[in-house]
Amino acid sequence: MCFVPSGWSQQGAGLSRRTFLGTGLAGAVSATVFGASRLAGAQTLPRQAASGSSGVVALTGATVYPGPDVPPIQRGVVVVRDGRILAVGSQGEVVIPGDARILDCPGLSVTAGFSNCHVHFMERKWQDAEHAPASHLTDALAAMLTRYGFVRVVDTGSFLPNTRAIGRRLDRGDVAGPQIITAGSGFAPAAGSPYYVQPARVPELTDPGTARALVTELLDADGDLVKLFTGSWATQTSIVVMPVDVVRAATSTAHQRGKLVVAHPSNGAGARAALDGGVDILAHTFPSELTGPWDRSLPLRIREAGMALIPTLKLWKYEARRLGVPAARAEAARVNSAAQLKAFADAGGQLLFGTDVGYMADYDPTDEYLLMQQAGLTFWQVLASLTTGPAARFARAAHSGRIVAGMDADLVVLDGNPERDISALARVRYAVRLGRVVYDGKPATG
Numbered sequence: 001m002c003f004v005p006s007g008w009s010q011q012g013a014g015l016s017r018r019t020f021l022g023t024g025l026a027g028a029v030s031a032t033v034f035g036a037s038r039l040a041g042a043q044t045l046p047r048q049a050a051s052g053s054s055g056v057v058a059l060t061g062a063t064v065y066p067g068p069d070v071p072p073i074q075r076g077v078v079v080v081r082d083g084r085i086l087a088v089g090s091q092g093e094v095v096i097p098g099d100a101r102i103l104d105c106p107g108l109s110v111t112a113g114f115s116n117c118h119v120h121f122m123e124r125k126w127q128d129a130e131h132a133p134a135s136h137l138t139d140a141l142a143a144m145l146t147r148y149g150f151v152r153v154v155d156t157g158s159f160l161p162n163t164r165a166i167g168r169r170l171d172r173g174d175v176a177g178p179q180i181i182t183a184g185s186g187f188a189p190a191a192g193s194p195y196y197v198q199p200a201r202v203p204e205l206t207d208p209g210t211a212r213a214l215v216t217e218l219l220d221a222d223g224d225l226v227k228l229f230t231g232s233w234a235t236q237t238s239i240v241v242m243p244v245d246v247v248r249a250a251t252s253t254a255h256q257r258g259k260l261v262v263a264h265p266s267n268g269a270g271a272r273a274a275l276d277g278g279v280d281i282l283a284h285t286f287p288s289e290l291t292g293p294w295d296r297s298l299p300l301r302i303r304e305a306g307m308a309l310i311p312t313l314k315l316w317k318y319e320a321r322r323l324g325v326p327a328a329r330a331e332a333a334r335v336n337s338a339a340q341l342k343a344f345a346d347a348g349g350q351l352l353f354g355t356d357v358g359y360m361a362d363y364d365p366t367d368e369y370l371l372m373q374q375a376g377l378t379f380w381q382v383l384a385s386l387t388t389g390p391a392a393r394f395a396r397a398a399h400s401g402r403i404v405a406g407m408d409a410d411l412v413v414l415d416g417n418p419e420r421d422i423s424a425l426a427r428v429r430y431a432v433r434l435g436r437v438v439y440d441g442k443p444a445t446g
Helices: 011-025 134-144 160-172 208-220 244-256 268-276 298-304 313-323 327-346 366-374 379-386 388-393 422-426
Strands: 056-065 073-081 084-090 101-104 108-112 114-119 150-155 179-182 226-228 231-235 238-241 261-263 411-415 428-433 436-439
Touching (some): 150 428, 160 179, 231 268, 238 268, 313 366, 366 379, 366 422, 379 422, 411 422
Parallel strands (some): 226 261
Antiparallel strands (some): 108 411
16 A cells, blocks of 8 residues: 545544554464365366366357457357467357366356456464465465456465465465465565554655665575565654665666566655656555645656556545545546556557455455546456556566467366456456466355
8 A cells, every 4th residue: 555645534544554564564473264175276277077087178158358459259269278379369260179167158258367467465364374284375365366357366465475375375275366476574664664554654765875775685595586675654643755766776786686666656756756766666556745736747657667656546535434534635636546547548558457465355356347437447457457557567478468379278167258347357257367266156255
């Protein structure tokens, strides 16, 4: 979470955020109550078609969306074998192997697997991931992520050793869920640890030398990317901006190791620090007008610098409702965030879908899809933000993000037609990661 307009009530917010981040940043581990098993582990795709010994599965009769820049295939066929897409096309064009297991999907839609580029693994249910029952972790991942089609996620703030433990269990296959790319806890400017994590503190970058040393330490500890609070809510009414020379030192160190840097801007000054410091991704829009109206030149400058944007529009609506924000202020935040997103998209900027779930207790992304559409984005732009955009930004476009023969068998089967009804993107029948079902359509219990 990034943004709190001036004048918002914070009494309840500080406690909830401290609970959210403080426990993880302090490395606390405690016992949890584990739910019943729903998916004991990764399964072959899908359960209804899992009899027999063949490694080939054919999804037939759905509307198939191979990518956001090509037309859909009506009454399409997708054939999967050994974690890869073997063939895709219309019925009559694709030869289905005789030993294939058939899943008939009339009335459904199939897209490439989704990415959520802004999540957190900081809730109590993720603690002690190394030893938690596999069924508990699988159910928890389904409740927050895979039931909404997310087969790859970017964690922008968590306790790194614990998140790495979740990832190891996913790699071993005893837990079913998405691939996790993680930044650990992130870095704040000097005297700028977010007030809502206190008494815990985010590591602070006091000068360029410290920035280089701490970023190196994170990457040596197996962090996948670097998160910077280039603008941080140090108190309920003040934002501390990270000096550009510190941002540059952190960014250049990460880039030397081939790692991306994502920035939490909070306001226009934080966005400018990220821009001038060479950051790769903005983690949010920045609708706060605490320091004055937002700079209308920034979206184009961000696009020209080759930065990507994760909008997180629902976050502002969520916070407004949770904190009882006056309607006029909530509407101003909505208008600002929508205008920033539309201006960036109109400039041809690369969008990455993200929702800040794990901070937000409401996991359903439907409102994010609707708000993106209301901001003026087309279905195809939203689909790109879920699929080809993240694949390109995270250097995976050669094997993921599209339904093309030879690509990874990362698929989402949707109930309905998202081209006509954008909310259908959240109605997931199956989520498939490398040919394995990670969500099978049952209600999640986590």
